[in-house]
Amino acid sequence: MTALPVPYRVVARWQETPDTRTLRVEPVRERLCPFVPGQFAMVHAFGRGEIPVSASAIPIGGGLGFTVRRVGAVSEGLYEAGPGDTVGLRGPYGTGWELEKAACDDLVVVAGGIGLAPLRPLVRDAVADPEPYGRLNVLVGARTPADLMAHRETGLWRTAYTGVTVDRPGAGWSGDIGFVTALLGRARFDPRATTAFVCGPEPMIRATALRLAALGVPGEHIRVSLERNMRCATGHCGHCQLGPLLLCRDGPVIGWDLAEQLMTVREL
Amino acid sequence: MAGTATTAVLDRAGLDALVAALVADGRTVVGPTVRDGAIVLAELSGAGQLPYGWGVELDAGRYRLVRRDDDAAFAHSGGPQSWKAFLHPERERLWSAERAADGTLTVRADRAEAPSYAFLGVRPCDLRAIAVQDRVLASGHYPDSGYRERRRRAFLIAAECTEPAGTCFCVSMGSGPAVDDGYDLALTEVVSAAGHRFLVRTGSAEGERILTRLPRLPADAETTALASAAVRRAAERMGRAMPPVDLRALMGASLEAERWDDVAARCLTCGNCTLVCPTCFCTTTEEVTDLTGDHTERWQRWDSCFDLDFSYVHGGPVRASARSRYRQWLTHKLSTWYDQFGSPGCVGCGRCIAWCPAGIDITEEVAAFRAESSTPREEAPQ
Numbered sequence: 249m250t251a252l253p254v255p256y257r258v259v260a261r262w263q264e265t266p267d268t269r270t271l272r273v274e275p276v277r278e279r280l281c282p283f284v285p286g287q288f289a290m291v292h293a294f295g296r297g298e299i300p301v302s303a304s305a306i307p308i309g310g311g312l313g314f315t316v317r318r319v320g321a322v323s324e325g326l327y328e329a330g331p332g333d334t335v336g337l338r339g340p341y342g343t344g345w346e347l348e349k350a351a352c353d354d355l356v357v358v359a360g361g362i363g364l365a366p367l368r369p370l371v372r373d374a375v376a377d378p379e380p381y382g383r384l385n386v387l388v389g390a391r392t393p394a395d396l397m398a399h400r401e402t403g404l405w406r407t408a409y410t411g412v413t414v415d416r417p418g419a420g421w422s423g424d425i426g427f428v429t430a431l432l433g434r435a436r437f438d439p440r441a442t443t444a445f446v447c448g449p450e451p452m453i454r455a456t457a458l459r460l461a462a463l464g465v466p467g468e469h470i471r472v473s474l475e476r477n478m479r480c481a482t483g484h485c486g487h488c489q490l491g492p493l494l495l496c497r498d499g500p501v502i503g504w505d506l507a508e509q510l511m512t513v514r515e516l
Numbered sequence: 517m518a519g520t521a522t523t524a525v526l527d528r529a530g531l532d533a534l535v536a537a538l539v540a541d542g543r544t545v546v547g548p549t550v551r552d553g554a555i556v557l558a559e560l561s562g563a564g565q566l567p568y569g570w571g572v573e574l575d576a577g578r579y580r581l582v583r584r585d586d587d588a589a590f591a592h593s594g595g596p597q598s599w600k601a602f603l604h605p606e607r608e609r610l611w612s613a614e615r616a617a618d619g620t621l622t623v624r625a626d627r628a629e630a631p632s633y634a635f636l637g638v639r640p641c642d643l644r645a646i647a648v649q650d651r652v653l654a655s656g657h658y659p660d661s662g663y664r665e666r667r668r669r670a671f672l673i674a675a676e677c678t679e680p681a682g683t684c685f686c687v688s689m690g691s692g693p694a695v696d697d698g699y700d701l702a703l704t705e706v707v708s709a710a711g712h713r714f715l716v717r718t719g720s721a722e723g724e725r726i727l728t729r730l731p732r733l734p735a736d737a738e739t740t741a742l743a744s745a746a747v748r749r750a751a752e753r754m755g756r757a758m759p760p761v762d763l764r765a766l767m768g769a770s771l772e773a774e775r776w777d778d779v780a781a782r783c784l785t786c787g788n789c790t791l792v793c794p795t796c797f798c799t800t801t802e803e804v805t806d807l808t809g810d811h812t813e814r815w816q817r818w819d820s821c822f823d824l825d826f827s828y829v830h831g832g833p834v835r836a837s838a839r840s841r842y843r844q845w846l847t848h849k850l851s852t853w854y855d856q857f858g859s860p861g862c863v864g865c866g867r868c869i870a871w872c873p874a875g876i877d878i879t880e881e882v883a884a885f886r887a888e889s890s891t892p893r894e895e896a897p898q
Contacts, residue, residue: 251658252611252623252624252625253611253613253623254623255620255621255622255623276620276621294615294621294812295803295805295809295812296803297801297802297803298801298814317830319830320830332619333619334615334619334620334621336613336621336623475829476827476829476834477826477827477828477829477834479799479801479819480799480801480816482656482657482658482660483656483657483658484652484653484658484660484797484799485798485799485800485801486797486798486799486819486821486848487798487800487819487826487827489844489848489852489856491847491852491855492851492852492855492856493855493856494856497656497657513771514840515834515835515836515837515839516771516834516835516840516844
């Protein structure tokens with residue numbers, strides 16, 4: 249069967265940053281199978297097309313959240329969708345963060361910009377049920393203070409350490425300045441018993457994963473979420489290839505033990 | 517199937533009867549025919565449209581029709597198209613959707629009805645290519661329903677290869693010139709003093725049923741011997757050969773080779789190789805709306821990894837250089853295809869060599885990568 253988009257109605261939306269909004273959607277009738285944190289949907293804007301978007305909220309009561317940055321025709325259409333509008337969803341697709349495999353480990357969550365979106369349901373799960381895990385660390389970086397998504401919520405999470413840093417501070421910013429990797433020195437974790445979850449721009453993922461590996465976190469315990477062009481999400485269109493991987497099928501979340509050699513070849 | 521296969525001999529009237537029987541069954545019969553200076557694949561209404569008496573001369577960047585001394589119908593290698601043009605068409609509507617005045621969205625599967633194809637004259641390399649696309653498109657967690665349905669209904673008549681071209685290298689890819697599996701009927705063409713005829717073997721129950729409806733002769737010893745000799749001779753006359761190396765390992769270890777710069781200087785990134793390749797399957801999608809804006813259709817069309825948009829993500833293409841795009845194509849075809857789908861993506865048909873406007877030869881490139889990998893690199897001074 250070719251999966252058809254399932255209609256979901258937008259019930260609420262939030263402005264996250266000047267060019268990014270989160271849509272909260274509920275099924276009109278039929279609903280998709282449950283998503284796990286890290287998985288994505290193909291989100292359809294009527295008359296424009298589909299783009300892959302990781303779930304940025306997976307509320308217990310049902311529905312889903314998707315965070316969309318306005319960068320192209322389809323994301324523009326979704327950004328403009330408001331309460332009452334209908335979007336089409338296919339999914340869930342791809343691999344998840346697999347938080348359950350991190351039991352007993354310290355958790356290090358590292359987000360760059362709206363890379364926090366696919367990580368947010370993971371952090372919410374870890375905050376809501378901290379018992380199985382060691383210390384939770386959340387490290388967030390963005391270009392400017394205005395580019396910090398979910399800034400208020402980030403400050404409310406009960407963690408062992410929460411760090412927020414920006415590359416270019418504006419007036420009134422009294423927090424950290426610099427790359428998110430600089431915060432790793434203040435995070436509280438035992439590298440040999442840590443699972444890290446990293447999402448953001450590719451150079452940021454590469455720098456963060458290399459730093460974590462240098463500190464002694466095993467590659468298979470550094471989970472990264474990667475982005476590629478995707479047209480079908482079902483392994484047939486060929487667009488999301490990264491070397492031997494089809495990221496719609498084998499990703500988007502993969503271990504650094506697999507990703508390292510692929511992310512250090514230019515233009516692979 | 518070999519144990520239960522029936523063999524027989526068809527003459528040209530028998531071949532006419534075969535096409536007539538398939539047409540009478542309501543099938544769309546597709547086979548080779550001469551058009552626009554090439555042997556193309558097109559719908560046939562009778563076996564008389566086959567390219568009797570035509571052959572081809574192929575080399576890197578070169579394709580020419582030539583008259584033969586005999587009346588052979590299948591004495592040519594693959595033309596500019598392959599069977600994917602029918603099983604995995606260039607454009608296909610996936611679904612359509614309507615938006616009602618109150619915003620209600622209705623989405624429906626809107627694929628065209630699958631024809632019942634009969635493919636006449638499938639070369640062994642192309643039969644292998646169909647099996648490769650079966651693994652990519654019709655298996656896995658999300659089979660492509662359109663492809664699977666067209667494939668399920670298709671009746672395949674293979675034609676063993678007796679006249680390989682200068683660009684052919686199926687022997688080195690293990691995909692020809694004989695066929696032993698994956699067909700409904702297999703033909704081997706024999707032209708001798710005793711006449712023009714086709715040794716036919718059945719490969720499926722459907723093939724058996726069709727054969728019983730045709731005027732045929734028992735498979736005689738002379739025809740059988742001539743047929744197998746012709747195929748054996750074809751194996752000895754391959755125009756090219758893929759170097760006998762572990763292609764998967766060689767290409768996997770050559771990602772930073774200098775040869776990529778050399779080939780990138782010749783490659784026009786036109787994508788011809790991906791269009792003529794019988795296994796290249798990549799597609800993109802397009803959204804088409806009508807003037808009211810309330811009806812939208814989702815179309816799938818062939819795409820090429822040589823196109824800059826292919827790897828576009830916000831900010832720019834992942835693979836901007838010609839070097840990286842040629843590398844993606846070649847390493848996928850020969851190496852990462854194994855990781856993704858359990859076999860190589862190359863069947864040795866040679867189309868990418870013949871139809872490359874720059875005459876880039878996949879076997880020559882692999883030989884260069886092999887030579888580079890076996891040359892010790894200069895050690896950097898400590």
